[in-house]
Amino acid sequence: xxxxxxxxxxxxxxxxxxxxxxxxxxxxxxxxxxxxxxxxxxxxxxxxxxxxxxxxxxxxxxxxxxxxxxxxxxxxxxxxxxxxxxxxxxxxxxxxxxxxxxxxxxxxxxxxxxxxxxxxxxxxxxxxxxxxxxxxxxxxxxxxxxxxxxxxxxxxxxxxxxxxxxxxxxxxxxxxxxxxxxxxxxxxxxxxxxxxxxxxxxxxxxxxxxxxxxxxxxxxxxxxxxxxxxxxxxxxxxxxxxxxxxxxxxxxxxxxxxxxxxxxxxxxxxxxxxxxxxxxxxxxxxxxxxxxxxxxxxxxxxxxxxxxxxxxxxxxxxxxxxxxxxxxxxxxxxxxxxxxxxxxxxxxxxxxxxxxxxxxxxxxxxxxxxxxxxxxxxxxxxxxxxxxxxxxxxxxxxxxxxxxxxxxxxxxxxxxxxxxxxxxxxxxxxxxxxxxxxxxxxxxxxxxxxxxxxxxxxxxxxxxxxxxxxxxxxxxxxxxxxxxxxxxxxxxxxxxxxxxxxxxxxxxxxxxxxxxxxxxxxxxxxxxxxxxxxxxxxxxxxxxxxxxxxxxxxxxxxxxxxxxxxxxxxxxxxxxx
Amino acid sequence: xxxxxxxxxxxxxxxxxxxxxxxxxxxxxxxxxxxxxxxxxxxxxxxxxxxxxxxxxxxxxxxxxxxxxxxxxxxxxxxxxxxxxxxxxxxxxxxxxxxxx
Numbered sequence: 208x209x210x211x212x213x214x215x216x217x218x219x220x221x222x223x224x225x226x227x228x229x230x231x232x233x234x235x236x237x238x239x240x241x242x243x244x245x246x247x248x249x250x251x252x253x254x255x256x257x258x259x260x261x262x263x264x265x266x267x268x269x270x271x272x273x274x275x276x277x278x279x280x281x282x283x284x285x286x287x288x289x290x291x292x293x294x295x296x297x298x299x300x301x302x303x304x305x306x307x308x309x310x311x312x313x314x315x316x317x318x319x320x321x322x323x324x325x326x327x328x329x330x331x332x333x334x335x336x337x338x339x340x341x342x343x344x345x346x347x348x349x350x351x352x353x354x355x356x357x358x359x360x361x362x363x364x365x366x367x368x369x370x371x372x373x374x375x376x377x378x379x380x381x382x383x384x385x386x387x388x389x390x391x392x393x394x395x396x397x398x399x400x401x402x403x404x405x406x407x408x409x410x411x412x413x414x415x416x417x418x419x420x421x422x423x424x425x426x427x428x429x430x431x432x433x434x435x436x437x438x439x440x441x442x443x444x445x446x447x448x449x450x451x452x453x454x455x456x457x458x459x460x461x462x463x464x465x466x467x468x469x470x471x472x473x474x475x476x477x478x479x480x481x482x483x484x485x486x487x488x489x490x491x492x493x494x495x496x497x498x499x500x501x502x503x504x505x506x507x508x509x510x511x512x513x514x515x516x517x518x519x520x521x522x523x524x525x526x527x528x529x530x531x532x533x534x535x536x537x538x539x540x541x542x543x544x545x546x547x548x549x550x551x552x553x554x555x556x557x558x559x560x561x562x563x564x565x566x567x568x569x570x571x572x573x574x575x576x577x578x579x580x581x582x583x584x585x586x587x588x589x590x591x592x593x594x595x596x597x598x599x600x601x602x603x604x605x606x607x608x609x610x611x612x613x614x615x616x617x618x619x620x621x622x623x624x625x626x627x628x629x630x631x632x633x634x635x636x637x638x639x640x641x642x643x644x645x646x647x648x649x650x651x652x653x654x655x656x657x658x659x660x661x662x663x664x665x666x667x668x669x670x671x672x673x674x675x676x677x678x679x680x681x682x683x684x685x686x687x688x689x690x691x692x693x694x695x696x697x698x699x700x701x702x703x704x705x706x707x708x709x710x711x712x713x714x715x716x717x718x719x720x721x722x723x724x725x726x727x728x729x730x731x732x733x734x735x736x737x738x739x740x741x742x743x744x745x746x747x748x749x750x751x752x753x754x755x756x757x758x759x760x761x762x763x764x765x766x767x768x769x770x771x772x773x774x775x776x777x778x779x780x781x782x783x784x
Numbered sequence: 785x786x787x788x789x790x791x792x793x794x795x796x797x798x799x800x801x802x803x804x805x806x807x808x809x810x811x812x813x814x815x816x817x818x819x820x821x822x823x824x825x826x827x828x829x830x831x832x833x834x835x836x837x838x839x840x841x842x843x844x845x846x847x848x849x850x851x852x853x854x855x856x857x858x859x860x861x862x863x864x865x866x867x868x869x870x871x872x873x874x875x876x877x878x879x880x881x882x883x884x885x
Contacts, residue, residue, distance in 0.1 A: 218814070219810060219811065219814045219815075241813075242809050242810055242813045245813075246809060252807070252809055253809040253810075253812045253813050254806045254807065254808075254809070254812055254847065257812055257840075257843055258843065258844055258847050261836060261840045262816040262817050262836070262839075262840075263836070265812070265813070265816075266816075269813070287810070287813030287814060288810070288813065288814030288815065289813055289814055289815065289816055290813075348815060348818065348819075348821075348822070348828070605829070660829075755833075759833075761833060762829075
């Protein structure tokens with residue numbers, strides 16, 4: 208066995224201390240509980256350290272203790288839940304041992320904590336259970352850590368395992384890791400990769416912890432030939448695949464997708480649907496239901512959606528409603544869909560009176576992106592999608608409570624824009640994976656758009672949606688969002704929430720991507736009316752997402768009409784009405 | 785042994801709930817200042833926008849509540865239970881100002 212250490216990381220209640228003790232007994236290795244080491248060395252409890260030295264002081268002591276007890280490998284260590292958050296700790300742990308995350312669904316973790324409380328003396332009550340909505344709080348705090356825990360070398364899902372089985376799984380993981388001493392680093396480790404204990408051979412993936420089961424988002428290059436193998440691994444009982452695609456898309460990709468699926472014994476049926484927003488209707492959904500019935504689609508068969516955002520909306524809706532839900536796999540073909548709309552589970556159909564009025568939340572089993580397909584995306588659509596990338600960059604710090612280590616996404620975009628515009632694989636994939644990881648973080652924390660998280664993704668959308676409608680969709684979504692972000696940044700400056708440099712840097716970046724930053728000639732009164740009518744209206748006022756710095760935003764309902772009008776005037780091209 | 789609900793019932797009468805929060809090593813190690821969102825039931829996102837000094841003051845307020853039978857202050861904090869979370873944070877920041885370094 209290893210001469211390296213084993214670091215157990217995970218959320219409160221994940222069983223790190225218990226499992227560490229059992230592994231130590233099994234391997235006859237020394238066992239350390241990092242929190243206990245800190246208390247022992249300092250002679251103070253952790254809250255006392257917090258009170259006198261602040262969290263920063265505690266984290267310094269934690270880093271010192273980590274280094275001290277990691278000296279003599281092998282060992283097994285139960286780390287504090289926050290230890291891995293510090294990037295220098297993570298790098299040190301990577302150099303000294305294997306980082307194993309113990310994962311559990313919030314409900315299970317909550318139940319374990321409750322069990323501990325029942326056993327504990329009243330004075331030792333676990334604080335989590337005194338919260339007003341403990342499960343929701345556990346869920347929220349857990350998800351705020353998800354992106355960091357996803358950086359572990361291995362993840363063991365403990366929900367259905369006994370402590371002995373968890374121990375066996377950790378030891379098996381370490382043995383396997385020992386056989387692959389140089390794990391692939393195709394993607395930025397900060398952004399996403401995780402090797403899942405159930406699927407050790409997978410390429411690096413982002414995991415979205417939403418819906419009944421977490422699912423993976425793969426961002427690769429010319430990876431369609433491997434699609435079938437992964438689909439078969441996830442859905443071994445499937446017999447056939449019902450594929451929805453637009454004619455143009457299927458002409459380009461059909462052979463590669465079909466060959467990959469047939470190679471693993473799946474029958475492939477294809478339904479070519481109307482392209483764009485025209486296809487997002489109940490009539491079109493009905494036609495697809497008829498087709499699925501005719502091909503005798505069963506509940507364990509697969510609905511595969513190949514295409515951009517519109518067909519993704521239609522396919523998701525059909526998958527969520529046919530037989531009360533069938534497994535959904537997505538192969539997005541546009542940049543916007545790969546980094547945004549394919550992830551998160553929102554489905555939508557249009558109603559004659561409103562776009563996207565009808566819909567469901569339904570998470571896929573797998574999202575499989577082949578970024579090489581972007582070379583054939585129409586240039587204007589590709590350009591518009593960069594607006595969503597810039598949006599993620601403006602939100603990054605607010606979406607990652609643990610902070611950003613190394614260059615921020617915004618800085619990366621600024622420094623690598625030329626390579627990105629050329630769709631250079633080595634530059635593009637880490638950026639896309641980073642965006643996907645951010646979306647995954649948000650969706651995992653706020654799947655149903657009920658909390659404080661998902662609304663942040665609407666940055667630039669309050670004015671953006673209004674502009675799309677006001678121009679009768681002459682502006683593409685991303686173009687409208689680019690202008691909407693510019694308006695939001697100008698508002699933030701006007702309200703003295705942000706420095707003018709924030710707006711300037713954002714506008715420069717948007718312009719370098721070829722995106723508009725000025726309002727086209729539209730009726731200002733119509734625009735104001737549409738902003739007020741925006742679906743995110745909260746009480747009487749729209750909820751604005753406003754930047755306070757590059758990578759930081761806040762939510763505000765306190766934007767006056769006068770301020771908005773002033774900003775719109777400043778940003779209008781000549782000819783506005 | 786008291787049940788969890790019995791301990792909750794005691795909340796208005798003694799320092800136990802605050803002590804329970806304060807005394808948990810693993811909790812603060814896990815969450816750091818983010819844990820204050822749970823203690824005081826305030827929005828995590830709003831908490832995270834605060835400067836460190838204000839979060840430290842909030843933490844010290846918690847320690848004070850756990851250590852000191854200051855009835856007027858306890859009553860003020862108890863009264864926040866019916867306030868919206870954002871408003872609660874505003875008042876708590878006000879109450880914690882005297883614990884700033």
